[in-house]
Structure formats: structure tokens, C-alpha cells
Amino acid sequence: MKRRGFLMAGGALGITCFSGQSIAQPATGFYVPAEEARHDRTFMQWPVSRTVHPDPVFLKMVQRTIAEIANTISAFEPVIMLAGSEYHADISKQLSAAIEIWDVPTEDLWCRDAGPVFAINNRGELAVKQIQFNGWGRKQVHAHDARIADRVAERLGLPLQPTGLIGEAGGVEQDGHGALMAHESSWVNDNRNPGLARDEIEARLLAAYGAKRMIWSEGVWGEDITDYHIDSLARFTGPGRGIINLPDRPDNHDPFHMAALDTHDRLVAAGMDMDVIPEPHYRRVKNLDFVAAYANYYVCNGGVIAARFGDAETDQIASETLASHYPGREVVTLNVDVLGELGGGIHCATQQMPTS
Structure with missing residues (x-):
């Protein structure tokens, strides 16, 4: 299934654990x-x-590809692979011996969206924020994936703190210093948060992430399965700074190009210092649904794991830009074209647990 062409007969199957109506917020x-x-x-x-x-x-x-990403990250920090027990024997043949496999059933690979969002307090205590995954607005089966966050929290013995939100962590980007950015299309959407206005969703996101400031742009509704997740376009790299993918020659008829330019302008207007990484001019996969997102990288202990798409010039620009924003970390690039064909990337496939 192409994530930019999400029509599928089984799209509405799965579970949703709550309706999205107002619920009590957890302690701050x-x-x-x-x-x-x-x-x-x-x-x-x-x-x-x-x-x-x-x-x-x-x-x-x-x-x-998932095995390659996991094996690469495992050279920098421990990795836990989630899968039903019936698959463990086969999975272990493809993974480094350093990777631990947990019996948590899954359907798909998008741990950024279905996995646990870990939060920490000033006493070093951890909790899991419950942003309920519903298959990107019931577009994909998610009977198992909708339960991953609470099952991981249970295994770790961590409290599960409700947020009153339906959505995905890939749809919001945080700098860890009080700022968030997101596309409205991934949140202010009846397929996720019916009946909730943007102000209420914003308040719940700020509470969930312990943040104070939200930078919104419109995004794109209904043209891809994620309703245009922010993490495939723009990322924070520190307080007040970030990177963004932009086309060198925007197509005025491409809603993603127009939305990307709008997001860039709103981030700059909000005082952000944004470095632009051009989209690749040439790539190995020519399909129009292919997502070539340099911004969809993952930062781990001592490393930055990023994609390369086959354009020597823009691949190098991306690597050099990431190295400049993350000094002291090794930038490792991988061919993850199959994830781009699905509309995602390395960041979409990972979720970090902070050190307490």
C-alpha cells in the first residue's frame, strides 16, 4: 500500500480506545x-x-530494511523490536544479537505513530503519554498496533497518562524546550479528533508534551494516509532552529509543495532559523507516490541515521547539513527506498525512550 494512495478495502478495521471526547488531563x-x-x-x-x-x-x-535500520541503530544504543512471539525465530536470524525482541504483537512498522511516547519529570520518573493510534483515521488495520503503547507501558511498569487525543507522534514535532510544530491536517480532522477545535487540540498537545508554544501550518487533508505528517517535512534541531525539505522548483499544482512553502514561511515568521535541504532532483524510485524526505531521519546516542535517495549532490547536502546541526554525532545514511514507497522513512519507523 502506498501511503500517498491509501485506498484499501480493509482500511477501517481496528480498534479505537476512546471517542476523543474531553477527559481529565494528567498531572503536570x-x-x-x-x-x-x-x-x-x-x-x-x-x-x-x-x-x-x-x-x-x-x-x-x-x-x-527494518532489520538494517535496527542493526545500524544497535551500534549506537540498545534496540527493542516488537513482534508477536510466533515471528521471533525468523526475526532473530535477521537482527544483531544485541537486539532484544519483545512479545508485543504488531501489524505494521510505524513505531513513531503507534508506539509509546515517553515523557519524563524533574525527578527522573518516566511515563507513557497515551496518544491513541487509530490507523491514521481508520485508513488501515490496527487491532494490534492500537495497543502497542499501553502494552509497552505495562511491560515496563510505567504509568499510562491519557491525553484525550487521537493521532500519531509523527504528526507533531517537539524541541524539548517548550515548542511544538504540526500540520492542522493531521490533528484538526474528524477522522481523528471529531468535534474538537484547534484550540482544544493545541491545549492537549501542549499538555501532553509539556510544552508552551505551538506553531501550526495548514498541511494537506486527504491526499495521503497521514494527512501530511510534519516529520517528513520539517524538524527541530534545537531551540529556535531546524531543517526543512523544499523543492528547488515548486510545482504550483502540487498541494504538498504549496503546503511545504507555507510551513516554511510560518516557521520563519515564528522566529525559527530554518536550514533548507533541497529535495533530490534524481532518485532511484520514479513513482510519483514516493516520499523522498531527508527530514525523516532519527537521532540516537552518538549518531544520526538518515536516508539517501541516489542524487549525489542533494544526498551530500543533506549529510553535511545534518552533521552541522548535530556536531559530534556520526551521520550514517541508508538506502530505505522501500519505506519511501510506503510514504515514510527512518523516523517513522523508530521511537526513542529517554534516559531517566
Whole structure:
């Protein structure tokens, strides 16, 4: 399934644990640290669903890519792979011996969206913020993926703190210093938070992440499965600074190009210092649905794991830009084209647990 072409017969299957109506907010004091803060470990999910990935050959390609990402990250920090126990024997053949496999059933690989969002307080206590995953607005099966956050919290013995939100962590970006950015299309949307106005969603996001400031841009409704997640376009790299992908030659008829330019302008107007990484001019995959997002990288302990798309010039610009924003970390680039064909990337496939 292409994430920019999400029509599928089974899209509405799955569960949703609450309706999105107003609920009591948890006690304050917890916040979600910046991704570049020290990690205890990285969580990932093993894709297995033949409803989501009906082509067995392509599914094997996706699994090999997830294994490569996990093995790469494991050289920098511990990795936990989540999967049903019936798959462990096969998975272990593809993973480094350093990677631990937990019996948490999954359907798909997008741990940034379905996985736990970890928060910490000033006493070093951890909690999991419950942003309820519902298959990007019931577009994809999620009977198992909708339960991953609470199952991981239970295994770790951590409190699960409700946020009153339905959505995905890939739809909001945090700097760990009080600022968030997001596209309205991923949150102010009846497929996730019916009946909630933007102000209420903003208040709940700020409470969930322990933040004080929100930078919104409109995004794109209904053109891809995520309703245009921010983490495939723009990222914080520190307080008041970030990076963004932009096309060198914007297409006025492409809603993603127009939304990207709008997001850039709003971030700059909000006082952000944004470095631009151009989208690749040439790439190995020519499909129009392919997402070539340099911004969809993952920061781990001592490393930055990023994609390369086959354009020598822009691949180098991206690596050099990331190295300048994350000094002292090794930038490792991988060919993750199969994830781009699905509309995602490395950041979408990972979720960090901060060190307490």
C-alpha cells in the first residue's frame, strides 16, 4: 500500500480506545525531551500484516530494511523490536544479537505513530503519554498496533497518562524546550479528533508534551494516509532552529509543495532559523507516490541515521547539513527506498525512550 494512495478495502478495521471526547488531563510536570537527548533505548516494530502488505516479496524487502535500520541503530544504543512471539525465530536470524525482541504483537512498522511516547519529570520518573493510534483515521488495520503503547507501558511498569487525543507522534514535532510544530491536517480532522477545535487540540498537545508554544501550518487533508505528517517535512534541531525539505522548483499544482512553502514561511515568521535541504532532483524510485524526505531521519546516542535517495549532490547536502546541526554525532545514511514507497522513512519507523 502506498501511503500517498491509501485506498484499501480493509482500511477501517481496528480498534479505537476512546471517542476523543474531553477527559481529565494528567498531572503536570512531565515533558517529552528532545530527540537528541540521551536515550535508554530505541523501540521498533516488525511488519507482518498481509492485509497491509499483500505482496510477500515486497513485505520481505520491507522487513530487510527494518532489520538494517535496527542493526545500524544497535551500534549506537540498545534496540527493542516488537513482534508477536510466533515471528521471533525468523526475526532473530535477521537482527544483531544485541537486539532484544519483545512479545508485543504488531501489524505494521510505524513505531513513531503507534508506539509509546515517553515523557519524563524533574525527578527522573518516566511515563507513557497515551496518544491513541487509530490507523491514521481508520485508513488501515490496527487491532494490534492500537495497543502497542499501553502494552509497552505495562511491560515496563510505567504509568499510562491519557491525553484525550487521537493521532500519531509523527504528526507533531517537539524541541524539548517548550515548542511544538504540526500540520492542522493531521490533528484538526474528524477522522481523528471529531468535534474538537484547534484550540482544544493545541491545549492537549501542549499538555501532553509539556510544552508552551505551538506553531501550526495548514498541511494537506486527504491526499495521503497521514494527512501530511510534519516529520517528513520539517524538524527541530534545537531551540529556535531546524531543517526543512523544499523543492528547488515548486510545482504550483502540487498541494504538498504549496503546503511545504507555507510551513516554511510560518516557521520563519515564528522566529525559527530554518536550514533548507533541497529535495533530490534524481532518485532511484520514479513513482510519483514516493516520499523522498531527508527530514525523516532519527537521532540516537552518538549518531544520526538518515536516508539517501541516489542524487549525489542533494544526498551530500543533506549529510553535511545534518552533521552541522548535530556536531559530534556520526551521520550514517541508508538506502530505505522501500519505506519511501510506503510514504515514510527512518523516523517513522523508530521511537526513542529517554534516559531517566
